[in-house]
Amino acid sequence: MARSPARAHRRTAAGHPPVRARSAGRRAARGRGGRGGRLGRGAAAEAGRRRRRRHTERYGEQPGDADEQLPSTGAPKSPTPTASSAPAASTTRTAPSGYRTARDPAGFSLAVPQDFTRERQGERVFYLSPEQTFRLGIKVAPPETGGPAAVMSRAAADGPSTNPGYHDGRITETTHAGHPAALWEFSWNGFSAAEGPRHTYDLCWEESGRMYDVWVSAPVGKVKEAREYFDVAVDTFSVTAS
Numbered sequence: 001m002a003r004s005p006a007r008a009h010r011r012t013a014a015g016h017p018p019v020r021a022r023s024a025g026r027r028a029a030r031g032r033g034g035r036g037g038r039l040g041r042g043a044a045a046e047a048g049r050r051r052r053r054r055h056t057e058r059y060g061e062q063p064g065d066a067d068e069q070l071p072s073t074g075a076p077k078s079p080t081p082t083a084s085s086a087p088a089a090s091t092t093r094t095a096p097s098g099y100r101t102a103r104d105p106a107g108f109s110l111a112v113p114q115d116f117t118r119e120r121q122g123e124r125v126f127y128l129s130p131e132q133t134f135r136l137g138i139k140v141a142p143p144e145t146g147g148p149a150a151v152m153s154r155a156a157a158d159g160p161s162t163n164p165g166y167h168d169g170r171i172t173e174t175t176h177a178g179h180p181a182a183l184w185e186f187s188w189n190g191f192s193a194a195e196g197p198r199h200t201y202d203l204c205w206e207e208s209g210r211m212y213d214v215w216v217s218a219p220v221g222k223v224k225e226a227r228e229y230f231d232v233a234v235d236t237f238s239v240t241a242s
Contacts, residue, residue: 093236102127103240106140108212111236113229134226136233139213148182148204148211149173155202156184165189165197174203176234181205187220199223201230208239 095101095111102118103109106125116127116136127136144151152171159166169186184202202215214234218226 093238095236096232099232099236101236104138106138107240108138108140109236109238109240110138110214110233112136112233133219133222134229135217136229137213137215137217141211141213143206143209143211147180148206149180151211152182152184152202152204156186159186159188163188163200164191176203176205176237177207179205179207190219196220199226201227203230203234210239212237212239 093101093111098114099111100114101109102112102116104118104125106120112127113129113134116129116134119126119128123139123141125138127138128134146153149171155162156169156171159169163186166186166188169184172183172185174181174183182204184204185200187197187199190196190198197220198217199220200215200217202213204211204213206212214230214237216226216230216233218229
């Protein structure tokens with residue numbers, strides 16, 4: 001559910017093996033036709049692909065994509081609300097200066113910066129800044145067992161798997177417009193050295209039989225701007241008739 005600025009995406013160096021052990025490893029690799037090094041690189045690449053898949057399952061974003069996530073928590077979900085339990089429309093808030101109100105066909109509205117553009121990725125909707133420096137994501141889903149706090153706790157437990165270099169994660173139980181909510185904030189490494197470390201703010205809450213998740217992800221050097229985008233997004237978020 002990275003709406004709010006985060007929810008924010010928050011290591012020990014191994015010592016080098018003895019020289020003789022490394023030499024033995026190289027001899028063993030040569031004894032197998034010199035493929036040991038290539039196999040090692042292949043395994044590392046596959047591990048990287050697995051991390052990307054897990055991150056994409058949560059946030060729907062890939063490096064270089066018109067992204068950023070929610071990952072599936074694997075928790076049992078409540079029955080999908082029927083048409084009779086569709087959420088009632090709430091009052092649309094006014095967008096502050098420098099923002100515009102995005103009335104999304106997915107059934108909600110919120111204020112986003114003027115130059116952010118919309119991108120739909122499966123069940124997630126993104127509003128992206130130029131160059132995708134800032135990624136504002138929204139997901140609407142059926143409620144899950146345990147409510148927002150449990151959902152965020154499960155997601156945080158899987159943080160190291162879904163967000164490479166995950167650290168400084170914390171969850172705070174709160175409310176949003178009078179509804180139970182949970183804020184998850186964390187930092188992580190990003191997908192590449194070129195992208196660099198990022199910080200995520202992520203707010204999840206239940207309203208009118210749905211679970212809403214809003215997050216913002218940004219470079220760690222731009223967390224002040226990210227927090228503003230996040231706060232404006234959740235403060236102006238309204239459920240509309242989809």
